[in-house]
Amino acid sequence: MSARDKAISSTLGYALLGLLAREERSGYDLTQALKNPVGYFWFAQHSQVYPELARLETAGLVAHTLIEQADRPDKKVYRLTDMGRAALSAWLNADTELPRKRDELVLKAYSIWLADPAAAARMMREHAQTHAAHLAEFQSGLSNLEGEAGAALWQPDSPWFGVHAVLRRGIGYEREYSEWCEWLAQCLEGTEKGSP
Amino acid sequence: MSARDKAISSTLGYALLGLLAREERSGYDLTQALKNPVGYFWFAQHSQVYPELARLETAGLVAHTLIEQADRPDKKVYRLTDMGRAALSAWLNADTELPRKRDELVLKAYSIWLADPAAAARMMREHAQTHAAHLAEFQSGLSNLEGEAGAALWQPDSPWFGVHAVLRRGIGYEREYSEWCEWLAQCLEGTEKGSP
DNA sequence: TCGCCCATGTAAGCCGTTACATGATTTA
DNA sequence: TAAATCATGTAACGGCTTACATGGGCGA
Numbered sequence: 102m103s104a105r106d107k108a109i110s111s112t113l114g115y116a117l118l119g120l121l122a123r124e125e126r127s128g129y130d131l132t133q134a135l136k137n138p139v140g141y142f143w144f145a146q147h148s149q150v151y152p153e154l155a156r157l158e159t160a161g162l163v164a165h166t167l168i169e170q171a172d173r174p175d176k177k178v179y180r181l182t183d184m185g186r187a188a189l190s191a192w193l194n195a196d197t198e199l200p201r202k203r204d205e206l207v208l209k210a211y212s213i214w215l216a217d218p219a220a221a222a223r224m225m226r227e228h229a230q231t232h233a234a235h236l237a238e239f240q241s242g243l244s245n246l247e248g249e250a251g252a253a254l255w256q257p258d259s260p261w262f263g264v265h266a267v268l269r270r271g272i273g274y275e276r277e278y279s280e281w282c283e284w285l286a287q288c289l290e291g292t293e294k295g296s297p
Numbered sequence: 298m299s300a301r302d303k304a305i306s307s308t309l310g311y312a313l314l315g316l317l318a319r320e321e322r323s324g325y326d327l328t329q330a331l332k333n334p335v336g337y338f339w340f341a342q343h344s345q346v347y348p349e350l351a352r353l354e355t356a357g358l359v360a361h362t363l364i365e366q367a368d369r370p371d372k373k374v375y376r377l378t379d380m381g382r383a384a385l386s387a388w389l390n391a392d393t394e395l396p397r398k399r400d401e402l403v404l405k406a407y408s409i410w411l412a413d414p415a416a417a418a419r420m421m422r423e424h425a426q427t428h429a430a431h432l433a434e435f436q437s438g439l440s441n442l443e444g445e446a447g448a449a450l451w452q453p454d455s456p457w458f459g460v461h462a463v464l465r466r467g468i469g470y471e472r473e474y475s476e477w478c479e480w481l482a483q484c485l486e487g488t489e490k491g492s493p
Numbered sequence: 494t495c496g497c498c499c500a501t502g503t504a505a506g507c508c509g510t511t512a513c514a515t516g517a518t519t520t521a
Numbered sequence: 522t523a524a525a526t527c528a529t530g531t532a533a534c535g536g537c538t539t540a541c542a543t544g545g546g547c548g549a
Contacts (some may be wrong), residue, residue: 148537148539149537174544174545
């Protein structure tokens with residue numbers, strides 16, 4: 102097991118296994134999938150995906166079939182093996198370390214007393230809008246999901262439930278972030294909000 | 298300017314400048330400071346701090362004085378130069394890229410339909426408690442700050458305002474995170490919450 | 494025709510973590 | 522006696538980003 106564990110270098114491996122647990126995909130498809138809902142909380146470039154897939158295959162956690170295509174480049178479609186599914190389960194049960202956050206905007210907020218208040222307020226308003234836009238995307242994503250998945254959205258053994266959970270997190274995160282930006286902007290403009 | 302910009306390799310440099318804008322500190326002190334409130338959204342080890350300080354000094358953004366101590370090791374106390382303050386201001390006005398989030402727990406949530414619901418619920422409850430504990434810390438941090446800073450907390454040109462802003466962000470973040478964990482735990486236990 | 498989509502890879506370099514290295518003083 | 526605090530560095534390694542490399546089909 103110790104030799105096998107080393108096969109999965111980083112968390113990215115489990116991200117890929119989690120995607121393959123739902124359906125077979127090529128490296129290209131996996132890279133695309135790492136943008137929508139999963140990708141809101143884990144991201145990777147294709148240059149990271151292809152080598153990782155090779156490592157996973159060496160470890161016996163995934164296997165691929167070459168699909169020859171006429172009008173497009175050939176592709177390798179990967180699927181999860183039994184060992185891969187077991188590895189994914191083991192990871193799910195293992196302890197999860199807290200993520201260390203690195204957020205440049207919050208870091209700027211720490212030094213915002215040195216900035217021009219009006220300009221800073223404008224900046225925070227822009228970010229509030231950006232996060233509000235993300236929020237709206239997630240919310241419409243959830244709406245679509247309700248249409249597609251129906252009651253399965255609430256069944257803990259349904260793959261839709263996983264998407265649901267991630268979307269809810271995204272919604273909460275973006276809402277909070279947007280509100281914080283708005284709050285800061287108002288403070289900077291002198292129209293304080295919130296009790297002292 | 299282009300040659301000068303290269304002096305600050307990463308965001309860490311600005312984090313250090315932001316700390317030094319408040320008071321002079323040694324590399325050791327800076328590393329410690331990168332744990333409380335700033336450090337909730339930016340972190341670094343001392344092995345990263347010392348070389349970065351050297352780079353900042355070469356660029357003329359900080360300067361140091363050697364303080365000889367009898368019962369403790371000598372130390373270099375760094376202070377911000379005028380150029381450093383200007384660089385910090387320029388950074389504050391510059392565009393801020395959105396942080397790409399990487400959160401292993403949310404990634405697990407995506408695959409949680411493959412896990413044992415009871416065990417998964419227990420895990421989410423634990424994380425809910427962890428984040429609730431962080432929330433409580435931030436809230437008491439804000440209380441203390443109110444005692445220390447008073448009205449300055451709400452003055453956009455006061456250094457306390459920066460701490461205030463970061464703490465508010467931490468409070469919102471941890472509250473939302475904790476609530477999400479709790480929501481997920483309840484879903485997994487079958488006692489659904491929230492309208493379908 | 495210019496650029497995007499599909500599709501898979503390799504290579505260079507940076508940022509950050511962990512570990513190595515040293516050493517006196519205080520506290521449990 | 523063991524461990525933590527203060528204090529400053531260097532070195533190895535790994536993950537991630539950016540860029541290099543190739544190439545046909547399709548839409549604006």
